Amino acid sequence: MPATSLAHALEGIRLHVVTGKGGVGKTTVAAALGLTLARGGGRVLLVEVEGRQGISQTFGVPPLGDTEVRLVQDSSGGELWGLSVDAKAALLEYLQSFYKLGRAGGALERMGVVDFATTIAPGVRDVLLTGKVFEAVGRTSGSRRGHGELVWDAVVLDAPPTGRVARFLAVNEQVADLAKVGPIHSQAQSITRMLRSSRSTVHLVTLLEEMPVQETTDAAAELSAAGFGVGTVVVNQVRTALVPDPVLARLGSDREALADTVRSDLATVGVRSGDRTVGGLLAETEAHAARLHLEDGLRDDIGALGRPTLDLPALAEGTEDGGVAMLADELAAQGVG
């Protein structure tokens, strides 16, 4: 399948949903993407929905609540804001606006009803969470929705992992089964419409390892079948190739000659060059080659998805202290923003 161009995949997108297997770097990539877009001059909102405080940890700011907080003010005029959406708060706020509950909200909380509604019916929880995202994507500066300028140029969502993301995004069908009437039902429909539109896209983050790639492939199929657009595949934690291909080729074709070269070079520079050292170095190189071979196969699987891919390097020092900014530079260099 020929890959769609990156520019095409990102054109006109207002909502970037970032997903992947647990632990592959969804939060990191969402943060880097948000930063890249903000550096391009946009007003960008980065949203998390799992109450993990991943955004505040990534940017080294105090825990986020249900009000938006500015994380970065860029010299281009762009801004990155952060928000952590909590289903419980969203439900109370929502009941408040639909039913003018007043103090009864507290009674509901005491009865455990809020916990009940937000935990027992996963669909309800997801409608509330995506509801907040929906609100942000469509928010305008005017007094009513749809009037005035759009407040956010882009919204980046640090979404649930691949195993749950299709269900998360397809709240409408879920909820239509459970809650057949009521305001949640009708809101769910507008949300799904927005999520399925050509202005929303889902980015899949993966590592070059078997299970994350498998999940990426499965999720891409599941999302497409459910009518959601798949944007890019972000290959995270890519290691730089330390041994050039011709050397790896010699390892396979003429191991003895390679061993002799290494032995004599080591002797020349005065490094111990016994069989154990030379054999050990070559064994390490062979293991590296086997790993690269496996990664090549996984690259082929990713390529078969026909989506543009973005590569992010493994940062030896981790993502704290400016690591996300370096990843944002990488994304920009590869044509994002």
Next chain:
Amino acid sequence: MTASARAAKPLDVDALIEDRGVGVVVCCGSGGVGKTTTAAALGVRAAEAGRRVVVLTIDPARRLAQSLGLIELDNTPRPVEGVGAAAGGSLDAMMLDMKRTFDDVVLAHSTPDKAAQILENPFYQAVSSSFAGTQEYMAMERLGQLRAQAERDGTWDLVVVDTPPSRSALDFLDAPKRLGSFLDGRFIRLLAAPAKAGGRASMKLFSFGANLAAHTLSRVLGGQFLADVQTFVAALDTMFGGFRERADVTYALLKEPTTAFVVVAAPERDALREATYFVGRLGAEGMPLAGVVVNRMQVLEAPGLSGARALAAAEAVEDRAEDDLPSATAAVLRLHAALARTAARHEAHVRRFVAAHPGVPLSAVPAAATDIHDLDGLRAVGSALSGT
């Protein structure tokens, strides 16, 4: 065996699997560290030491599942060919199907009509397929069943269980109770009450708060949803003694001296921190810890050459080169230096862990170049586990 692992008390895996007093081994740890791989490797090694083993895996990687002959997800243990027969042992393997396990519980505890009614209930379907904690709950449930079957029929003398992928290893211990108390909880009882008492009349017994709550919920979720919940709870109630109680029974099994926990971690800060929480928790609960497995340690094939010397040598080799062609030797040395850096980082993390947990037996498994996806790979992990 790496230096830091040597400093710790070794986890004697062979003694563990040969100990006939051990009937259940539970492999726990945070996401992606190698729980499934370790569980399968222990299963293979135990079978080849003469135990009759059943291993319960959860979401194994596809190729590993195929090597274990797990082609169908049918929730039933199937024999793994070519493992253990020579030693008089055997290995059966299965993949957990959580929905099926839940359905089986319902079927086993109710009349056919009632069961059909529950299985069709939309609320039941939501809980059994996508509720947070269902996978943990059902993993425990299935463990309880396998253990009971092992005792009853003498089919197996060792049950090895994998635990669900989860950010926190503690979820395996906590999620079933959370789900259990939730389903048995106050609010869900209140909702169920009218259905049990036979109609809306008993609504009068509700406090104002409960009334308001039920009312609001039915407006938000739709009345049908609440009716579904009510039917579900009422049906379950007549069926067996509550979810919480059921979770408690399996939980108690985990405290028996015949159970052994193996905590799996990666040699990284976050995974070892999770392992610390888990080890502490096992201690607090009086649950038997066999030891910690640090998986995917970087080991060096040329340990005599330090990373710093390798880098210096790479530069020296490049300086001497007569042309600008990339030097194979320099590349090989730079790779070694990078591996040495990783190995040193892994060592440092493990050393800290060992220092903080002096009495905890530990074993290190080297990172293989590629995935572990066949029986030979599992055997290699098994021998690394036992330090041989």
